[in-house]
Amino acid sequence: MYVTQGLHRAAQQKPNAVATIFQGRKRTFAELTARVARLAGALRGLGVKAGDRVCMLSLNSDRYLEYYLAVYWAGGAVNPANIRWTAGEIAYSLDDCETAILIVDDTFKAMAQGLKENCKTLRVLIHAGDGEPPAGMLSYEGLIADSAPVEDAYRSGNDLAGVFYTGGTTGFPKGVMLSHINLASNCLAILAAGVVTTDSVGLHAAPMFHLADGAFMNALLAAGGTHVMIPSFTPVGVMQAIQSEQASASLLVPTMIQMLADHPEIGAYQIDSLKSVIYGASPISEAVLDRAMKALPSATFCQAYGMTELSPVATLLLPKYHLPEQRSLGKMRSAGTACTLAEVRIVDPEGKEVPRGTVGEVAVRGPGVMLGYWNKPAETAAAVRAGWMHTGDGGRMDEDGFVFIVDRIKDMIVTGGENVYSIEVENAVLKHPAVAQCAVIGIPDEQWGELVHASVVLKPAAQTTPDSIIEHCKVLIANYKCPRSVAFLEALPLSGAGKILKNKLREPFWKDKQRNVA
């Protein structure tokens, strides 16, 4: 199994079908294949040998897909850079896995110059833009025009496909080594769920460096569908792209879905081609889902849960569980069930499976489990034990195998000796009619250890008070779980993947204190 297979199949079966659409530029699978084979030739000419890392630092574009495919085709390994990171963090990752070549777009070309000066292993900068390349950079288009196509290296199975950096929120980033079988097999569950098919027109609105969109991209590749890219997520950008390209499927995080559903102009766009929304990073609240189903009536919703170390999907909550008639089952609060090819268990600290309903650590086994962390054998051994990836997520499993993520184990709030899972509080707050987004954290308190604190973004033009929100919660959840304080923010701090950065919210409260976490 290898990641470029979908490209080969599409080139064989639908060479004249549209493969990529970016800002009006369309290329067929025959054209994409030819460009990938030439770019791979250029990379080999620049010295890329089996498993050598090549980085891309860029907003989304059709070239981002070409980058992935050409690096695999050349026999190298991708190292896609997190666009939210600082130059220092990116430099660390480039040096850590000895990356010699960096492909950069116009947005990041200034940062790239600095990286070249500060990174020990970086030798070559390639400018993936339409104009003349800046001094000291090679031209991406020039390389494609001037290089002879090469044969696919057909790296496969356990061969290294990429090093994906993760974990910026705690300590130093770790490079997750994923193989071709990791990536090529993992996305098959998305195909088995029927949410991506060969007729899909998939919209890449979430950042393409991240494996959330990566899983969607790999599934769409395996199916042979069309890829539409927008540079980065904006509600209007998504609506315009759906309307103009008749996009039928997209990977969006719940925050994006909420911003889309609540956008005042959504009625002005023709977006009923959208049939399938896959979301990840967190469950969707019923309140947001209701608004989204009203705003996007043509779409089904499917949740994927996982992590980079799992390539990334471990469980799926299929569309049917999002329908109003199924909600009473209570499954919508879950992350779904183990997907095809993944085994999921809830285990105790000794790795033994706990009884159903008991909270423990989510552990996953299967062909998606990473090769390991780059140059970190001790961390790898701690995370992957007897083939089981220990996710660090706390969860429980019900009698039907549905996994309920209660929280990152370290994110649980302990107040007055009671455990409070922030997601439960967030779900309550989000039902308040004025609330658009919410993140709940524990803040230090002399008496109670921690207090429950809610950071809230209101809907446009909505008004309310902290008391109104707290009283609203008391009807829905136990008193000790209700927020003791509420802060109104313009926006929540988000990671490059669209995850809410709770560490940033905690910072002002905890800066001189030590959180007592496992």
Add this chain to the structure above:
Amino acid sequence: MYVTQGLHRAAQQKPNAVATIFQGRKRTFAELTARVARLAGALRGLGVKAGDRVCMLSLNSDRYLEYYLAVYWAGGAVNPANIRWTAGEIAYSLDDCETAILIVDDTFKAMAQGLKENCKTLRVLIHAGDGEPPAGMLSYEGLIADSAPVEDAYRSGNDLAGVFYTGGTTGFPKGVMLSHINLASNCLAILAAGVVTTDSVGLHAAPMFHLADGAFMNALLAAGGTHVMIPSFTPVGVMQAIQSEQASASLLVPTMIQMLADHPEIGAYQIDSLKSVIYGASPISEAVLDRAMKALPSATFCQAYGMTELSPVATLLLPKYHLPEQRSLGKMRSAGTACTLAEVRIVDPEGKEVPRGTVGEVAVRGPGVMLGYWNKPAETAAAVRAGWMHTGDGGRMDEDGFVFIVDRIKDMIVTGGENVYSIEVENAVLKHPAVAQCAVIGIPDEQWGELVHASVVLKPAAQTTPDSIIEHCKVLIANYKCPRSVAFLEALPLSGAGKILKNKLREPFWKDKQRNVA
């Protein structure tokens, strides 16, 4: 990846759902898992170690599925016996791969006694029936009752999962060694095509020893659907099972579909639960498809092409190409396109890909390609070259990647220097209103080398003459392709998998002569 994973998932996610239905006997996934774990314990107690072969010789039943799963669970490798073979042929296969344990049903228990006497390696007979076991045999149910459950051996990846004997039609049978990744990955294309889902109730009417039904079984297992078995195919048995168990999917060969569609009592059964028919072994003629779509209006049709050495699926012709509005595309004569995870090429004798439209040998690469032939390294090396399985099937590929199997290379008829592909002639004959089934072969002729000869089974109560059939063909195909002679038979000789045995039809014509084939 490993074959028992679907069982583990279903036991986790739907323990109380029905897993198997056989002659009114229903068992849940929890019950099936418990029986499999105990039967695996019994097999280990009988000495089964990693990779040891265990044979089953039996008509279809719920126990056939238990056999597969328990052998994998114990860590052994299956060796399912072809029920159409003679005792001599089966004895050869048992000795060839050193099988020590044979599980046998009431239908074959007499044959099993003889096998025990004649096979060098066979030590243990297990009687998979409901009554007392015959003398010298262990009781299957007794073993399950008396054995402690064991943990799944979790053999996976390239570990040997089974030895599947094939090729009885030419020379000695060959044992095809398939791994867990071969079997577990191959069936995912069926899931990606959406023809089997977790809600499917799958009917095993084709023989379960054969990998045609095996691929369907593995896909249904991976999806977590329900398995309904009937002992063997009869049109009435299929109709009764669909009606009583609300079966929604089945693997049937075209001959079975024809017998079902033409059955006079089909209107008397409630069979509109049937949504999905997967067929293999040969393309379906338009005439038979038209009758089948009329007789089974609720069902879609999906063709799978492959061979045991490919675990077995290589291409799929998706349901949409069977619809009347798509027929004008001409794709229905094809075997479809390379399925997810399979690469397909048409190659010349040197293994080089030929231009589209040119007839060559169908070659396939991917995770389905067998480990090799048991104890036959030379034959393995001849068949699998640089990872490509050379199928021995002649075919061409059109501009859209559709593979048209023209014939087994050795089955092509050469008459007066012209190549005639029997399938083209058969398609013409099958359009005659009186014809139910047809097989076309070459028979020896002094003047022309070979003459085209048609063996025909008429529809019930239909009458016609050889001349009528020949004149009918002249309107449809070139004169040199038309049959020169027609024989009317009661039935065509079929293999255990439902393939028409052309060798049996050729025998009387060729017995003293040498066919001049590649």
